Amino acid sequence: MDTQEFKKRVLRDNVFPFLILFFLLTSIAVGEDYIAQLKNVVVLKVSDEQFQIKGEIVNNTDKELKRFSIKCIIYNPSGEVVEEDQILPFVIPIPPRGSSPFLLPIRYKPNMEKFTLQVINLVGKELSVHTGGKPLEFSVPR
Structure with missing residues (x-):
């Protein structure tokens, strides 16, 4: 068996297991x-x-989630920051695969139009957050 035939055979015999591994990962x-x-x-x-x-x-994750907060940044119609606020959820640390409710009261100020939510660690770095396909930008209710 020459080298070309060997390569074709190895590829043919291993494509299916490779695809299964790829889709699992x-x-x-x-x-x-x-x-x-x-x-x-x-x-x-x-x-x-x-x-x-x-x-x-x-x-x-499979580890406790601790040392973080939920940050709200409120913007005016020009996109300038009007206010920033941070809160801790009711349960800290959050156990692996667990959850916690949160509540953030905000006082109205002139020109509040929209706000964004972020989950940040104690040094201010934003953590990766899954939003279920929804944006983390909301309109201020009137």
Whole structure:
């Protein structure tokens, strides 16, 4: 058997196991790319002076999720930052594959238009967050 025939045979005999391994690794990676997941985020107008953001943060890892906060950045219509606020969820640390609710009350200020949510560690680095395909940008309720 010459080298070309040997290469063809090895390739032919190993394509199927390679494809199975590839799809298994890809499916595992899809769920593990994110450290946390924000779910059930709801924005409610509580009064003429205040609105609140509530939701749930899910730990998507096999380790405790600790030393982090949820950061809200509020912008005016020009895109300038009007206010920044941070909160801790109700449960810290969040156990592996566990979750915690969070609630962030915000006082209205003039020119508030939209806000974004981030999950950050204690030094301010943003953690990777799965949003379920929804953007982390919301309109301020009126």
